[in-house]
Amino acid sequence: MSNSEREKVWEERVAQWQASGLSQRAYAIEQGFPVRQVGYWVRRLTKREAMPTLLPVRVAQAGRKRLPTDVFTA
Numbered sequence: 001m002s003n004s005e006r007e008k009v010w011e012e013r014v015a016q017w018q019a020s021g022l023s024q025r026a027y028a029i030e031q032g033f034p035v036r037q038v039g040y041w042v043r044r045l046t047k048r049e050a051m052p053t054l055l056p057v058r059v060a061q062a063g064r065k066r067l068p069t070d071v072f073t074a
Contacts, residue, residue, distance in 0.1 A: 010041040017042070 001009075017027040017038065028038040 007045075011045060013038075014042055014045055 013031070013033075017024065020027055022030065024038045024042060025035050027033075028035040
């Protein structure tokens with residue numbers, strides 16, 4: 001099984017776990033998966049989804065006291 005296939009399988013399993021309302025441990029035991037493996041994939045897939053987006057920035061000259069009014073702020 002390729003890495004991308006494995007990831008898709010675990011995306012489905014994590015979605016099933018979330019829909020089940022069970023703890024990771026209870027779901028793993030019920031499905032016959034190693035408990036640590038379920039936790040690993042939940043963290044891995046959650047980390048991937050939580051990747052921050054890049055924001056535009058403008059670098060001001062050193063010593064400048066005022067920022068332009070069109071600077072993007074988050």
